[in-house]
Amino acid sequence: MNNLSPSYDSVAYSPAEIRQAFIRNTYSHLAMAVVAFAFLEYFLISYTSLGQVMMQFLGKSQMMWLVVLGGFMGVSYIAQGMANSSSSQGMQYAGLGLYVVGEAIIFLPILLMASQFAPGVIVQAAVATGGLFLALTMIAFTTKKDFSFLGGMLKMAFFVALALIAGSIFFGFNLGTWFSGAMILIAGGSILYSTSNIIHHYHPSQHVAASLSLFASIATLFWYILRILMSSRD
Secondary structure (H helix, E strand, O other): OOOOOOOOOOHHHOOHHHHHHHHHHHHHHHHHHHHHHHHHHHHHHHHOOHHHHHHHHHHOOOOHHHHHHHHHHHHHHHHHHHHOOOOOHHHHHHHHHHHHHHHHHHHHHHHHHHHHHOOOHHHHHHHHHHHHHHHHHHHHHHHOOOOOOHHHHHHHHHHHHHHHHHHHHHHOOOOHHHHHHHHHHHHHHHHHHHHHHHHHOOOOOOHHHHHHHHHHHHHHHHHHHHHHHHHHHO
16 A cells, blocks of 8 residues: 655655655554454454453452563564564564554453443443544644654653553552543643654655554553543442
């Protein structure tokens, strides 16, 4: 699907037809990633016992979450490196696929619990996530503001969040709803940042990497909206 010329440094300086093709390819790949994620979750919950196995594994000790998070961070690093590869489009697709599979596995326990104990909450979280994503996307495209200045702040915020998550596991304290709310704000900022990069900074051949970046932000947003909605049912 890549018909973009590599001769331009960024999408912002490319002809209109190349910019349009890049944006179309980015969002079509994002849509395919979301559909693949949903299909994988449905299949894993309905036809396998992997979710129950993971819940039993995580139930042994809070420390098991560190193992899962560490593994996911490793997979994420590898997948993003593959998606940003300039040598092979096949490698880029493999990176996006690997990331979607990794997200599907780490989401499995919380989605299994939600489907069993809070019927309807998954659909509510998905609708809320989609609405916020569309609103933030419209802000980025209508204002055409360059939100690249958010990059450093978002990176610092994610490191602080990881430290708090690790601390909550080690010391056994509950991060609470305020943390989920803060993470929703961070994920929203990440969507603005990624969308701004799609408009201003990505190379015309990087639609796969751009779609992965957006998918990662949407997944984070969905996770913490789902947590808030589930806690409101308790």
